[in-house]
Amino acid sequence: MAWDGVAGDVKGFRWQSLSPSAQVLLAGNALTVIVAIIFGLDPAEIIWVYWLESIVIGMFTVLAFITMGLGHKPGPKVGSPAAAYGFAIFFCIHYGMFHGAYALFLSIMPWFIIENPDILGMGITIGILALSHGYSFVKNVLGNPAGLAITKENLQRTMMAPYSRIIPMHLTIIFSGFLMIPLQLLETIAEAVFSGAGIAAADRLMKFVALLLFMGLKTGGDLYGHLNRYR
Numbered sequence: 001m002a003w004d005g006v007a008g009d010v011k012g013f014r015w016q017s018l019s020p021s022a023q024v025l026l027a028g029n030a031l032t033v034i035v036a037i038i039f040g041l042d043p044a045e046i047i048w049v050y051w052l053e054s055i056v057i058g059m060f061t062v063l064a065f066i067t068m069g070l071g072h073k074p075g076p077k078v079g080s081p082a083a084a085y086g087f088a089i090f091f092c093i094h095y096g097m098f099h100g101a102y103a104l105f106l107s108i109m110p111w112f113i114i115e116n117p118d119i120l121g122m123g124i125t126i127g128i129l130a131l132s133h134g135y136s137f138v139k140n141v142l143g144n145p146a147g148l149a150i151t152k153e154n155l156q157r158t159m160m161a162p163y164s165r166i167i168p169m170h171l172t173i174i175f176s177g178f179l180m181i182p183l184q185l186l187e188t189i190a191e192a193v194f195s196g197a198g199i200a201a202a203d204r205l206m207k208f209v210a211l212l213l214f215m216g217l218k219t220g221g222d223l224y225g226h227l228n229r230y231r
Contacts, residue, residue: 021136022223028132029219032125036215039121044112049122050218051103053129054166058095060137061162062088067141068148068158079150087155095162 018026036046065088069081106112141147147154 019139021139024132024135026219026223028128029215029222031128033212033215035121035125035128039118039124041118041121041125042114044114045117045122046125046215047106047112048114048117049125049129051099051106052122052126053133054099054102054162056126056130056133057162057166058091058099060133060141061091061095061158063137064141064148064158065091065155068150068154071145071148072150077151079152079155081150083155084150087159091159098163 032049035041041049065084069084069088072078072081072084147157
């Protein structure tokens, strides 16, 4: 299997076997874990960060379609710029509806609601993730002229790539998010058993465990989707 032209073996996974964009993706995810712990972000805040990250992925997909249209070069089996722009419009509508429904789901589930969001911490984490996706866009999209030709294959691949990447990731995050229910129960028990510093310590421990779980699962799904997208 080849990942961005770099040979790699799934069984013998090594950092050196990853492409630069995959390394940046992993580094970005690791840095968001550190920032989340430093700012003490709640699991719910992280899940909303991942929703925003999906929006960023969609924006880069639209940029890919626009780049196809602007860089149009006539040739065999090559369509017109209108095809690329048409795909961009359809994608915006469909992807927007998908994320609108997803946001509604997060808004009505009580364990995903944020009462006092940490805007700075969430802003830094989404900024880090956006930079990693920006690097990947430059490296794997702008740096791959053949993939920007307006062909049926390239249009469909660009259209479906965000879904194949984010749907498994978000399903994993949502289902793991239901673990917040027993965590909240444990917090209630801690409040009844401990007092003062004990409650605060128990709360920090549960946040830490939940963050590592959510972000670890997300990073694994993100890397898997990235490697399949740019293999």
